[in-house]
Amino acid sequence: MVDSEVKPETTGHILWSCNTAKDTWAELKVRQTDRIPxxxxxxxxxxxxREHSVVNDWExxxxxxxxxxxxxxxxxxxGQGRQGREIALEAQRYVDEFRNHMPSDLPKLQPPPTKWSLPPPNWYKINVDGAVFKEQGSIGVGVVxxxxxxxxxxxxxxKICLPLGAIEAEVKAxxxxxxxxxxxxxxxVVVEGDSLAVTQALNGVVTPAISIQKVSEGILWWLKKFDNWKILHTRRSSNTAAHVMAKxxxxxxxxxxxxxxxxPAIAHQLLYDVLSMDFCPNC
Structure with a gap:
């Protein structure tokens, strides 16, 4: 049982330091030492x-x-929770079955381009998204x-209480x-959103629509104040955290x-984004 009644139910507690998690990691020989703060x-x-090379099998x-x-x-x-040994054995069995059913002659698959990716060292990634609440005559913007x-x-x-459309919501985000x-x-900063029209407009690939022209000019004015900046387009699947924040x-x-x-609304998604990254591309 997860002993969340004793300690705060943070993701670190649930997945690492509660009794069930400790038993699970011990079964898999992942060392939990006093060196970990x-x-x-x-x-x-x-x-x-990752920095201390503790994990051998990231899958x-x-x-x-x-x-x-x-x-x-x-x-x-x-429901009825499981014991750590049962969780560990089932996870190992699942990975083994997956690997055994993969043809040996296939080249190693690269991570799909739709996964969220880290910004370069000393950079920050700004994921943005907009949502239209037509029945309210307003829009929502999400930023992560x-x-x-x-x-x-x-x-x-x-929330911006103006009856704007989708492209206006995206540029406001x-x-x-x-x-x-x-x-x-x-x-x-790297600014990343899933509106291709807005990304192309801000990168000068196309002329901005009249409805977003002034806001686009203001964005570019602010970006020039940064030391370095980029504006990239991504797909919705790698922009989920910002999408949830907009909603x-x-x-x-x-x-x-x-x-x-x-x-709290995106704690699960943030964890998924990191776990989905390829930590050992040469495995």
């Missing part, structure tokens, strides 16, 4: 383990992480800023993301901002 978020544990590690999370959800909904370790530097859900990054004192704006009055903290 107390870490509330599992993403911090993950990076510590099994990721599968165990998901199994522990699912076990926690079963318990929260009144992460550093080169995938840690949240800042995030925002904001970029504007809010750039302004938040500037307020946080960031210098090197979360629907019930709020104005805006909610997080600084160096993970919004």
């Amino acid at each position: 107390p870490l509330e978020e599992f993403i911090d544990v993950l990076w510590w383990l 099994v590690f990721a599968t165990v992480g998901w199994s522990l999370w699912n076990n926690r959800n079963v318990i929260r909904h009144g 800023i992460r550093n080169a370790k995938g840690e949240v530097t800042g995030a925002m859900s904001k 970029v504007e809010e993301g750039v302004l938040l990054a500037w307020d946080l004192g960031l210098k090197n 979360e704006a629907k019930p709020i009055l104005d805006s909610v901002i997080w600084v160096e903290d993970s919004p």
Whole structure:
């Protein structure tokens, strides 16, 4: 059973330091030593383990992480949780079955381009997205800023009470993301969104639509204040965290901002984004 009644239910506690997690990792010979500092978020544990070369098989590690999370959800909904040994054996068996059914002559698959990726060292990635709440005559914008370790530097859900359309919502999301990054004192930023029209307009590939021209000009004016900046297009599947934050704006009055903290609504997605990255491309 997850002993969340004793300690705060952080992702670090659920997936690493609770009794069930400890038993699970011990079964897989993943060392839990006193050298690991107390870490509330599992993403911090993950990076510590990676930097200290503790994990030998990242595919099994990721599968165990998901199994522990699912076990926690079963318990929260009144089901019967499993013991650590059972979780470890099932995760290992799942990975072994997958590997055994992969043809040996296939070249190693590269991670699909639709996964979220880290920004370069000393850069920050600003993921942005917009949502239209037609029945309210308003829009929502979502912003998630992460550093080169995938840690949240800042995030925002904001509602703008104007009857704007989809492309206007997308460009307003970029504007809010750039302004938040500037307020946080960031210098090197990658702005990433899933609106191709907005990305092309800001990169000068196409002439901006009249409805977003002024806002686009303002965004470029602000970006020139940064030391370095890029604007990239991505697919929705790698922009999910920002998409959720945009949807979360629907019930709020104005805006909610997080600084160096993970919004609860996207905690699961943030963990997924990091676990989905290829930590050992030469395995």
